[in-house]
Amino acid sequence: MRFPAEPFRIKVVEPLRRVDREEREKLIREAGLNIFAVPADSIYVDLLTDSGTSAMSDRQWAGLMVGDESYAGSRNFFHFESTVREIFGYRHVIPTHQGRMAENLLFSTVLKAGDTVPNNIHFDTTRANIEHQSAEAVDLVIDEGLDPTVIHPFKGNLDPQKLDRVLGELGKGRVPLVMITVTNNSGGGQPVSLANIRAVREVCTRHGVPLFFDACRFAENCWFIKEREPGQSERSILEIAREMFSYGDGCTMSAKKDGLVNIGGFLALNNAEWAERITNLLILVEGFPTYGGLAGRDLEGMAIGLREVLDEDYLCFRIGQVTHLGDLLDQAGVPIVKPVGGHAVYLDARRFLPNVPQPQYPGQALVVALYREFGIRAVEVGSLMFAHRDPRTGQMVYPRLELVRLAIPRRVYTTEHIRYVAESVIALYRERERLRGMRITYEAPVLRHFTARLEELNESETAHTVQKT
Numbered sequence: 001m002r003f004p005a006e007p008f009r010i011k012v013v014e015p016l017r018r019v020d021r022e023e024r025e026k027l028i029r030e031a032g033l034n035i036f037a038v039p040a041d042s043i044y045v046d047l048l049t050d051s052g053t054s055a056m057s058d059r060q061w062a063g064l065m066v067g068d069e070s071y072a073g074s075r076n077f078f079h080f081e082s083t084v085r086e087i088f089g090y091r092h093v094i095p096t097h098q099g100r101m102a103e104n105l106l107f108s109t110v111l112k113a114g115d116t117v118p119n120n121i122h123f124d125t126t127r128a129n130i131e132h133q134s135a136e137a138v139d140l141v142i143d144e145g146l147d148p149t150v151i152h153p154f155k156g157n158l159d160p161q162k163l164d165r166v167l168g169e170l171g172k173g174r175v176p177l178v179m180i181t182v183t184n185n186s187g188g189g190q191p192v193s194l195a196n197i198r199a200v201r202e203v204c205t206r207h208g209v210p211l212f213f214d215a216c217r218f219a220e221n222c223w224f225i226k227e228r229e230p231g232q233s234e235r236s237i238l239e240i241a242r243e244m245f246s247y248g249d250g251c252t253m254s255a256k257k258d259g260l261v262n263i264g265g266f267l268a269l270n271n272a273e274w275a276e277r278i279t280n281l282l283i284l285v286e287g288f289p290t291y292g293g294l295a296g297r298d299l300e301g302m303a304i305g306l307r308e309v310l311d312e313d314y315l316c317f318r319i320g321q322v323t324h325l326g327d328l329l330d331q332a333g334v335p336i337v338k339p340v341g342g343h344a345v346y347l348d349a350r351r352f353l354p355n356v357p358q359p360q361y362p363g364q365a366l367v368v369a370l371y372r373e374f375g376i377r378a379v380e381v382g383s384l385m386f387a388h389r390d391p392r393t394g395q396m397v398y399p400r401l402e403l404v405r406l407a408i409p410r411r412v413y414t415t416e417h418i419r420y421v422a423e424s425v426i427a428l429y430r431e432r433e434r435l436r437g438m439r440i441t442y443e444a445p446v447l448r449h450f451t452a453r454l455e456e457l458n459e460s461e462t463a464h465t466v467q468k469t
């Protein structure tokens with residue numbers, strides 16, 4: 001149960017406001033039972049996301065002071081560019097304000113209507129940016145990656161046979177690129193092995209299709225490779241990362257994760273013609289190519305963060321802290337996705353609340369209860385986020401997984417916070433019969449989970465709703 005203690009000490013603290021249950025009840029009701037609408041300073045432990053929530057180091061804060069805010073050719077850009085080239089190995093480095101802008105620039109440049117982009121599992125912004133080009137995003141993760149009970153060291157792997165079939169059917173004319181997301185966020189933060197990346201590369205080469213990484217959590221992925229893949233334990237994280245990216249032609253990156261910054265991202269690639277077209281678009285919508293929607297100081301923070309994230313003491317603690325939370329829950333019988341991924345523990349809401357059917361949003365019921373009872377913010381990754389009406393049949397389609405994500409910000413919470421979370425979830429599990437399903441009272445036409453409003457069902461409505469769906 002032990003894991004390495006924090007490899008840092010605390011120099012600046014951010015006080016947390018403790019809000020009592022009565023006020024939390026009022027706040028979550030006013031929020032329409034939607035955790036996105038609860039003010040963050042009314043939350044004790046905020047596990048909504050690991051994105052943009054990292055604590056920067058003293059070196060990064062010092063880096064902000066040497067920000068060069070020149071419009072063109074800032075020294076911080078050159079530091080950032082050389083860092084990205086050294087770790088990722090791609091020639092053209094295009095800064096963006098966050099990951100989805102890198103995706104938008106890439107897809108609006110290289111996709112045409114009717115194209116297809118395979119991935120292990122597309123993250124929602126990636127899928128949305130592909131669909132925005134009237135193209136199709138297909139998920140080809142190995143079957144094990146879709147079953148929350150199967151133990152597999154690399155559940156994020158992309159199935160090379162499924163990929164071969166898709167590329168064989170569509171050909172490179174319809175598939176401008178293949179992507180691999182490391183780690184596979186939508187599949188539980190599960191890693192992808194080097195062997196799998198090599199196999200995917202081989203299929204891509206055979207079909208003449210470029211391979212890109214969605215590299216948000218690349219260092220965490222490399223840590224798993226070092227820990228789990230035969231022959232990798234003696235290599236440095238940098239060596240593993242360089243080999244991993246050498247099989248690709250480029251990457252999109254949200255530096256809000258493994259860049260250890262609060263804002264920032266980039267696109268890096270080898271194709272000069274794509275890079276030129278993307279840069280022209282960047283100037284139109286984001287900024288000059290040496291700042292890309294960021295301040296010089298942000299580029300400096302990213303350059304430093306991208307190196308710090310390769311530190312093995314840091315990664316050992318980081319992954320250890322997430323695993324520790326998973327172990328505490330697992331030992332108490334709480335159903336979670338196993339093995340535990342790199343940045344988050346996912347509760348399996350179907351098994352947690354077997355009495356609440358998917359059309360009644362069991363994941364959201366857990367999220368609301370965690371806030372109301374304990375002041376913890378988690379996020380639903382299930383039917384509220386993904387269920388949709390099939391335009392052909394008119395029937396509701398529900399996602400296979402109904403999860404609640406407890407994402408751990410980097411270097412922010414102590415082990416005592418983690419224990420508090422574990423004890424709270426375990427207490428809720430013991431009381432699970434008391435939780436009820438919900439119904440939506442308002443929803444937006446796209447990405448409804450951000451702004452939806454819900455209400456709780458009573459006992460008789462529960463039966464009625466089940467019959468109706």
Ligand code: P61
Pocket residue numbers: 048049050051098099100101123124125126181185214216254255256265
């Ligand atoms: C997250 F609910 N992730 O996991 P950007 N690729 C991948 C990501 O995980 C990712 C992006 C691209 C977030 C933030 C988030 O609807 C949501 O810098 C694998 O956020 O643009 C982001 O990077 C996009 C959560 C984003 C959401 C959108 O919490």
